[in-house]
Amino acid sequence: MIIKEIQNMTLCALKQGMKDKDFTSLEITEVLLSRINGLGATLNAFITVTAEQAIKEAKDADKLIATGKDKPLLGLPIAHKDLFCTDGVLTSCASKMLHNFIPPYDASVVKNLKASGAIMLGKTNMDEFAMGSSNETSYYGPVKNPWNLDLSPGGSSGGSATAVAACLVPAATGTDTGGSIRQPAALTGITGIKPTYGRVSRFGMIAFASSLDQGGVFTRSVEDAALLLGEMAGFDENDSTSVDVPVPDYLGGINQPVKGLKIGLVRQHFDAGLDDDNAIAVKEALDVLKDQGAVIIDIDLPNIELSVPTYYVVASAECSSNLSRYDGVRFGYRAENYKDLNEFYCKTRGEGFGAEVKRRIMTGTYVLSAGYYDAYYLKAQKVRQLISQDFKKAFEKVDLIAGPTTPSPAFSLGAKMDDPIEMYLNDIYTIGANLAGLPGMSIPCGFVNGLPVGLQLVGKHFGEESLLQCGHHYQQATDWHLQIPEQFK
């Protein structure tokens, strides 16, 4: 009976359970490890399971608990996206290029959560170098959606989302460059938050597009997201774009009422392209918030439809620069049989990167190359400014912006692999927040054909608190976030 309860419990409930001596951290860890290796194995959510280390850490946590010690996450199990460097543990970024990379240090996010007492159960699968929206570009094979194993969980943090949705772990970290936390959270029916750019340190996070990348969390409740985000966020000297702004007590402030909160509904989000049933679910969610006292105001983001092409210029350009470090010399994959240094580089990179990563590197190289820089890269950075100004104007009228996270529920594995543009357009509602550096969160707001869909909330810079408060109130009035896929109950 306890086993059944443990797997479905949130971080906050597990913490209380340990405090009440209902179970130990070791018991929690053992229950979840057996799920990961048993029922969960078919999902391919993990690249590495760190069972031995987790059990040791759980025993240590139990000893501390027994002596009356407390830390915010003491004894609580989590998983990390395989993009966060973990000292002594394989960090592959789901690429052949890093299939043998053992970092000599912990990412700041990993370090912060460890210092707060969290236990790592393993490293989760993802799209190669976080480039993808379906988790199909992984060198380790696609992740499956626990709501239907023929469907994609979304990406790029698909392994983290699936692991949380299938109750293999109560929470996991992720990263979001264009929607890689919010889109998979929506498609697997869980909560996912991408904070403000600079809120969470990027030190030790393997870079894809540095002006857009931001770490965040997946959980099964907004309350848990507040707890976890509070522990991982904060200024870090090791990240030159980390922002020195105090981290509020997200969890402590979560009950602030939403009465009078002004929520903007983006007219452009309800144009063609949005699935009808998805639109209904989002509008019903806003009715719930209206009943709680929020005020819904129509707003415009006139340039938002340009966010996808802008993103694919900016992100590809940054990716082509960032990924130039993979040369086969200091770490990672190295080709065999070469006659000189140039061939050594070309073979190593040609064999080490997958098709999608190569396409993005070449797109980036193209838009940065002589004769094209002004027309593509500089132009995109100007359009990015326009998109960002649209958000600024909107936030003069509203506190939050709400809308759908994705155009439709989860799609079949393989369905969009032949058409890069169709795949990219899956992130149409999420990319704007990355371009403008704004915090965004997806929470489950209903089901379409038995599949979960998400409500996206976007806040002002460093406005995570109002996202969490609004999401928490919504979850007090609804039970979408409590639904668990039949096969994984």
Place this chain on the structure above:
Amino acid sequence: MSLNKEQIKYLAILSRMDIQDSEIKDVVDKLSRIVEFVDQLQAVSTEGTEPMAHPLEQGQRLRIDKVTEDNQREKIQLNANETNNGMYLVPKVID
């Protein structure tokens, strides 16, 4: 604008990345579609708009230039394919 096979081969050289003959048709096709897709930006009026380099319009933070870490050469070089005497080995560069 669509790209041709020669342009793709040149981009592969600039990117120091082998593209196999079996891959090239797919790369030409998909990259052309991506470039055509991003071409829609050309029609946007951006006159008088400053390019945006940082989401929070922050400048570069500086710090005092002092040693903050111990030397971990051996641990770091565990990831290298070939080292000798603390140095990374690459194919011969100068005859």
